[in-house]
Amino acid sequence: MFTITRLARQFSLSRSTLLYYDRIGLLRPSGRSRANYRLYTAADRRRLERICDYRRTGMALKDIEAILSSDMEGTATKLLEKQLGALNAQIALLRRQQQIILQLLGSGRLKAVGSGLNRDKWVALLRAAGMSDDDMMQWHVQFENLFPDDHQAFLHSLGIPKDDIAQIREASHNASSPPPSNPETDTRL
Amino acid sequence: MFTITRLARQFSLSRSTLLYYDRIGLLRPSGRSRANYRLYTAADRRRLERICDYRRTGMALKDIEAILSSDMEGTATKLLEKQLGALNAQIALLRRQQQIILQLLGSGRLKAVGSGLNRDKWVALLRAAGMSDDDMMQWHVQFENLFPDDHQAFLHSLGIPKDDIAQIREASHNASSPPPSNPETDTRL
DNA sequence: ATTGACCCGACTACAGGTTTACAGTTTAGG
DNA sequence: CCTAAACTGTAAACCTGTAGTCGGGTCAAT
Known part of the structure; x- marks a missing residue:
């Protein structure tokens, strides 16, 4: 279980961004603490990871949500996601050079x-x-x-x-x- | 000499974008027609080309202006810009795959x-x-x-x-x- | 002189955040 | 135990870059 800033830091995002994702329903924390603090589970973290992967491709948040909510399974999907991640990595490298x-x-x-x-x-x-x-x-x-x-x-x-x-x-x-x-x-x- | 929409189309930008660039002083047309139409010269076009190259890297417009207005010359600069463009092209390719x-x-x-x-x-x-x-x-x-x-x-x-x-x-x-x-x-x- | 394709400035809307404001909560140190 | 720092909450304003809309002016050709 992570609090919001903790989770944000794991992905180098700002707290505000996660607040925003919550607001638009892209990533809702699975729970709340007694003091009403957002509590993110490991599953939430995994979802955020995918969100970030897609985000890096320049995809719009609502499209990401569409893909994520139509929870697909299957080899092809996994493969494509892997490829997507690899391309992301390559792009990131070129970006650093830039x-x-x-x-x-x-x-x-x-x-x-x-x-x-x-x-x-x-x-x-x-x-x-x-x-x-x-x-x-x-x-x-x-x-x-x-x-x-x-x-x-x-x-x-x-x-x-x-x-x-x-x-x-x-x-x-x-x-x-x-x-x-x-x-x-x-x-x- | 190009009018605004003409120039915009050459770079797949919208007229609004060039209007905006004019407003913030990033790209001012070198002249105006009798009817007060913006007239962009070849030099303006060249400047816009550089702007777009930088823009593709995700750089903020004000930073681009900073670089452009400190008009540098020299081999190294040209080389770097060339490299920048090449990286842009490579990234574009990977992005198409994505x-x-x-x-x-x-x-x-x-x-x-x-x-x-x-x-x-x-x-x-x-x-x-x-x-x-x-x-x-x-x-x-x-x-x-x-x-x-x-x-x-x-x-x-x-x-x-x-x-x-x-x-x-x-x-x-x-x-x-x-x-x-x-x-x-x-x-x- | 009307049509269609341009242009003007000014404005609004939008995404994807970021910032600010202010109040409540947790936590670490002394 | 007390206090200060560092966190949390909501809500709303703000920011950048871009696209689109409005009413009206311009221009070339028919």
């Missing part, structure tokens, strides 16, 4: 770019924008996948030696992150 | 799934949900990448012969995921 770009664009720190921007300064910039090492690797992977030529040119413009460039680009290929499955190395089949 | 899933989930047609669902019915289902042949290929690629085992099991459950399954999965691997592509379709968040 966030970083936006931070860079918004920070105004790019003014210094025309002048001597070298590898260290660039790394510092990305770090300041909240990038972890993993994020940076991801960045290179994306960059390499989307615009190999620009990637090359960019690395060169940072004054990074040829050999290092080749290495980074090589690594970017092997890591091929979000769509994994290099048939060579994929053991899952 | 839309299809949501349609399937919402159509209630899945109730029939427990019973005899075969290849033809499944294809008809997907087609009814607005999937083109390309979309279906993409679907297999995604499915194979994310859950190879489930993909196999699923194809098998449709009563598809072994050889055909192997072929589909093989194709899914070779196709990889599609590169840049055009940023045509999208909706808000």
Whole structure:
């Protein structure tokens, strides 16, 4: 049994949002405490989880309710939900990358770019924008996948030696992150 | 020079939206006709293009204005914007896939799934949900990448012969995921 | 000069929240 | 036990971004 703020925090939502969901009947707490506090059960929590999954797709709340209230079962449904979640995860990843770009664009720190921007300064910039090492690797992977030529040119413009460039680009290929499955190395089949 | 509705249509926006952008100062037409009609120049159009690119990331309009009004130049900026656009396109692609899933989930047609669902019915289902042949290929690629085992099991459950399954999965691997592509379709968040 | 397709500004409505206001409740520390 | 902080409740106002409606003006072509 969770109180409203507790539950909200588990999903990084605000209390107000859950109040709202209660008001519109999308997620009603299964019980109330003696003092009339909302009490959410584990089942409620599960429902909220699905709500959030659907919400991430941009679906309207009333449509979500429609789907949820026509409680379907079946393999296909489960599969589709799984796929939906996976797509959500992938999108979230790309979104994070975008966030970083936006931070860079918004920070105004790019003014210094025309002048001597070298590898260290660039790394510092990305770090300041909240990038972890993993994020940076991801960045290179994306960059390499989307615009190999620009990637090359960019690395060169940072004054990074040829050999290092080749290495980074090589690594970017092997890591091929979000769509994994290099048939060579994929053991899952 | 474009009038307001003309320009709006080029970006699949409503006239109201551009009126709003004008009101808040995000996008002011560079001129007015004799009859006081708003007249947008090519430069205005370019600005709107950037606005839409940023908008697709979920950024608030005032933040977009902040970025746009600190008119930056430079290679890094251009590169970042390009990357941003590419991420937008990728996300749009994934979102289209999600839309299809949501349609399937919402159509209630899945109730029939427990019973005899075969290849033809499944294809008809997907087609009814607005999937083109390309979309279906993409679907297999995604499915194979994310859950190879489930993909196999699923194809098998449709009563598809072994050889055909192997072929589909093989194709899914070779196709990889599609590169840049055009940023045509999208909706808000 | 009428028709149809535009435009104007001003307004309303909507989703999906968020904020504010104010009162009652729980809980942790001293 | 007392008190302060941190919670809870309801209700209503507010916010952003967008779509739609209104009465009226404009314009090109027939």
